[in-house]
Amino acid sequence: MSKSICIIGAGVGGLTAGAYLAKAGFQVTILELATTVGGSAGAYVRKNRTFPTGATVAFGLEEGGVLRSLLEDLDISVPNELLDHPMDVVLPTGKISIYRDAGLWEQELKRFFPSNPKEVLAFWNELHRISLDVLRIVENRIALPVQLHDLQKLIKIAITSPGSSLRLARYSNWTVEDLMKKYKVDQLEPFRQFLNAQLIDAVQTDVSNAALLPSSLALTIYRNGSFSIDQGLVTLCRALANRITVLGGNVHLSSPVMTVNFNKSLRNWEVNSTKVQDQYDIVINNAGVSFGSGTSFMEEEVFSWGAFRIDAILDGEIAKELNDGKFPFALQIVPTTEQYKLLRNVHGPIYVTFHHSRDRSGNVIEDEVMMTASVHTQPSQWFAFTKEQYKYEKELVRKDIIDIIHQTVPLKDLLRSVEAGTPLTYKKFVGKAEVGGFPLSVKNAIRSPKSVRSGNRQLYIVGEQAFPGPGTLSSALSGYYAAKAIIKGLH
Numbered sequence: 001m002s003k004s005i006c007i008i009g010a011g012v013g014g015l016t017a018g019a020y021l022a023k024a025g026f027q028v029t030i031l032e033l034a035t036t037v038g039g040s041a042g043a044y045v046r047k048n049r050t051f052p053t054g055a056t057v058a059f060g061l062e063e064g065g066v067l068r069s070l071l072e073d074l075d076i077s078v079p080n081e082l083l084d085h086p087m088d089v090v091l092p093t094g095k096i097s098i099y100r101d102a103g104l105w106e107q108e109l110k111r112f113f114p115s116n117p118k119e120v121l122a123f124w125n126e127l128h129r130i131s132l133d134v135l136r137i138v139e140n141r142i143a144l145p146v147q148l149h150d151l152q153k154l155i156k157i158a159i160t161s162p163g164s165s166l167r168l169a170r171y172s173n174w175t176v177e178d179l180m181k182k183y184k185v186d187q188l189e190p191f192r193q194f195l196n197a198q199l200i201d202a203v204q205t206d207v208s209n210a211a212l213l214p215s216s217l218a219l220t221i222y223r224n225g226s227f228s229i230d231q232g233l234v235t236l237c238r239a240l241a242n243r244i245t246v247l248g249g250n251v252h253l254s255s256p257v258m259t260v261n262f263n264k265s266l267r268n269w270e271v272n273s274t275k276v277q278d279q280y281d282i283v284i285n286n287a288g289v290s291f292g293s294g295t296s297f298m299e300e301e302v303f304s305w306g307a308f309r310i311d312a313i314l315d316g317e318i319a320k321e322l323n324d325g326k327f328p329f330a331l332q333i334v335p336t337t338e339q340y341k342l343l344r345n346v347h348g349p350i351y352v353t354f355h356h357s358r359d360r361s362g363n364v365i366e367d368e369v370m371m372t373a374s375v376h377t378q379p380s381q382w383f384a385f386t387k388e389q390y391k392y393e394k395e396l397v398r399k400d401i402i403d404i405i406h407q408t409v410p411l412k413d414l415l416r417s418v419e420a421g422t423p424l425t426y427k428k429f430v431g432k433a434e435v436g437g438f439p440l441s442v443k444n445a446i447r448s449p450k451s452v453r454s455g456n457r458q459l460y461i462v463g464e465q466a467f468p469g470p471g472t473l474s475s476a477l478s479g480y481y482a483a484k485a486i487i488k489g490l491h
Contacts, residue, residue, distance in 0.1 A: 003025060003281065003490070004026070004278075004279075005026050005282050005283075005284065005486070006029050006031065006269060006271045006280040006284070007028065007029070007031070007283075008031055008257050008260070008283065008286060009030075009031075009032060009033070009039060009286030009288070010030050010037040010038065010039065010042075010237070010241065010286070011039025011042075011237075011286045012038070012039065012041050012233075012236075012237060012240075012472050012475040013286045013462035013463035013464075013475040013476065013479040014030060014284060014286030014463070014479060015038075015237055015240035015241055015244070015479065016070065016462075016475075016478075017286070017462055017478075017479035017480070017483045018030055018240070018244045018249060018251075018479075019074045019076075019240050019243045019244050019247070020073070020479070020480060020487075021483050021486060021487070022243070022248060022249040023073075023074060023243075023247055024483070027248070028244055028247075028249035028250070029250045029276065029278070029280070030241075030244065030251045030252065031252050031255045031256075031257050031273045032251065032253050032254075033255070033431045034253065034254070034429065035253055035254050036253065037238060037240075037253070038053060038233065038234045038237035039286070039463070040054035040055060040430075040464070040472075040475075041054060041055050041234065041236070041237055041475075042054075042234050042237055043232055043234040044429070046419060047417065048360050049313060049357060049358065049360070049365075049370065050231075050359065050360055050362060051311050051370065052233065052234070052353075052355070052372060053234075053430070055472050056232060056233065056330075056353050056355060057083065057086060057226045057227065057228060057330070058227045058228075058229055058472060058473075059225070060224075061080050061227040062225040065225070066135075066138055066473060067473050069139075070476055070477075071239075074240070074243055075243070076240065076243055078229050078235055078239055079229065079230040080227040080228060080229045080230070081227065081228045081230075082100070082225050082226075082227055083100065083225075083228055084099065085097060085099055085326070086098060086100075086222065086329065087222075087329070087330040087332065088330075088332075089197050090331055090332065090333045091190055091194060091197075091334050092193070092334060092335075092337070093190045094112060094190075096108060096112050096194055098222050099222075100223060100225055102223055109121060109124060113190070113191060116185060116188055116191075119183050119185050120185055120188070123180065123182075123183035123185050124220075126182075126183065127179065127216050127219060128216075128220050128223070129167065130167060130168075130212065130216040131216040131217045131219070131221075133161075133164040133165075133167050133168050134168070134214065134216055134217045135217060136157060136164060137168070138468070140153045140157065141477070141481075141484075142154060143451070143467055143468075144446075144449040144451070144468075145467075168213065171212050172442075172446055173442055173446065173447075174211075174212040174213075175209060175210055175211065175212055175441075175442060176195060176207040176210045176211075176215045177210075178212065180192070180195075180207060192207060195207050195219065196334075197334050197348075197349040198218065198219055198332065199218065200349060200376065201349070201351055202470065203218055203439065203440035203445075203469065203470060204305060204436045204437065204438065204439040204470055205439035205440065210439075210440060211440050211442045211446055213446065214445050214468065218471075231358065233472060252273065252275050252276055254274075255273040255274055255275040256273060257271060257273045257291065258272045259271070259272045259291070260272075260283060260291035260295060262456065262458070262459075263279070268280060268281055269281070269282070269283045269458065282458045282486060283458065283460070284459075284462055284482055285459070285460070285461050285462070286463045287431055288431070288432045288434070288464065289431055289432050294455050294456060294459070295459060297450050297461060297465040297466070303439070304379075304434035304436065304438055304439075305347075305376040305377070305378070305434065306376070306377050306378065306379035306382070306423035306433050306434055307374045307375065307376060307436075308345075308374065308375050308376075308377045308397055308401070308420070308423075309372065309373065309420065309425070310421075311370075311371075311372055311420075312370070312372075312416075312417060312418045313368055313369075313370060313371075313416040313417045314354075314368070314371055314414045314415060314416060315367070315368070315369070315415075315416060316366065316367035318354070319369055321409050321410070327354055327355050327356050327369075328354065329353070330351065330352065330354075331351075331353075331405075331408060332349050332351055333349055333351075333404060334349045335349070335350065335404055339404050342404075343397070343401075343404075344396060344397060345377055345378075345382070346375045346397060346401075347378070348376045349375070350373055350375045350401055350404060350405065351373065352405055353371070354369055354370070355369070355371075356370065357369055373401055373405060377422070379423035379433035382422045382433075383423070390422075390424070394420055395420075397420070398418065398420040402415075436464060436470045437463070437465050438464075438469070438470075440470065444469070449467040450465055450466045450467055451466065452466045452467065452478055452482040452485060453485060460482040461482075462475070462478040462479045462481075463475050466478040466481075467481070
């Protein structure tokens with residue numbers, strides 16, 4: 001078999017797989033719908049301003065971190081800065097600051113939950129222990145469902161760390177809420193709201209449904225460090241794309257794929273995009289959409305959220321109100337009961353990030369601050385609206401979200417421009433209305449995880465749909481797992 005690979009979609013998962021495969025000598029071709037690489041970790045230009053498509057902060061870049069080790073494998077380094085105070089979570093009862101420093105974080109928990117400090121800290125300490133166990137598995141790059149070549153690693157971990165293995169087994173079917181009940185914090189409503197605000201963003205569901213094992217890492221990962229990358233995560237994606245081309249691969253932008261067909265007699269794939277028509281031995285789907293039966297997990301009846309999004313430019317004066325002007329800086333705002341009554345057609349907390357404003361070339365624009373805000377929504381309802389309904393509801397949600405943010409950070413008088421997008425916008429420019437992958441329930445994350453392998457040995461699925469799940473770091477790992485499976489399969 002020759003070694004030709006077609007990767008559909010230049011998201012982090014596809015780019016990581018492509019870089020590993022190109023390094024191993026495969027002929028790699030990436031076909032991307034958008035005008036830039038990165039997918040949800042990319043960027044786009046709107047009115048001469050460069051906005052991040054989604055994620056703005058990276059995890060796993062600390063010394064020995066998972067993402068850092070992947071990049072080191074590929075001889076890639078990106079300029080980054082460690083963030084000590086990356087975010088505040090704004091609850092109806094007050095504000096909790098997220099700190100990297102463990103001591104400051106413990107003080108913050110005691111300050112905000114003065115009536116239950118012992119229980120809250122006991123819960124968090126156990127959560128941290130579990131996260132270290134999970135991280136040991138992740139650092140050993142063991143994928144689920146477990147393959148034969150990973151069993152040796154698991155056996156070694158069981159022998160060297162029996163306590164860790166027993167803990168993972170004990171908690172494998174637990175939700176975050178189960179651990180809350182164990183430490184008697186399940187009736188502490190502000191604590192529940194605080195956890196939900198982070199989990200709905202990180203694992204796409206709340207404490208009642210979120211699998212404890214992956215959620216433990218999502219909730220405690222800030223202690224390991226969060227990182228700002230110069231010009232955003234698109235810099236990382238461009239570095240991966242550049243590595244692919246240096247190693248002889250091709251990355252075609254503005255090249256939406258039209259058809260993908262498997263030729264059973266020739267045992268290869270015929271892929272047609274607007275720019276490329278060719279045959280390949282293996283296809284990796286990183287697009288998050290189906291190109292025919294068995295080519296995507298989106299064919300299955302598993303719910304995925306969409307997003308309502310706001311892009312805004314603010315007067316630079318707003319920086320004084322935000323973390324002493326140290327960007328990026330995020331707010332997770334949990335609306336009050338009264339505010340929820342105003343919000344229509346959306347669900348859960350509002351996620352707001354403030355960044356340095358940049359022009360289309362990536363240059364910082366002085367005296368300006370860029371703001372992006374998003375909230376979960378069900379995609380189907382936006383497709384059901386008439387043109388008039390759609391316009392009306394979009395403007396209403398935009399106004400309500402700005403009103404809610406304004407109550408935390410007074411910004412209305414500092415707004416220079418505001419644009420809004422819905423799942424229809426994502427469908428048009430990204431190719432899919434859903435974002436963030438599937439909710440990491442016990443079923444989706446532990447019992448029946450979505451393997452990067454498909455029913456066809458010459459087709460792999462990477463990105464937020466596949467194990468480990470949502471997020472930039474998880475998507476990168478899915479790309480690595482697919483590349484490893486392909487390389488081992490060939491040999």
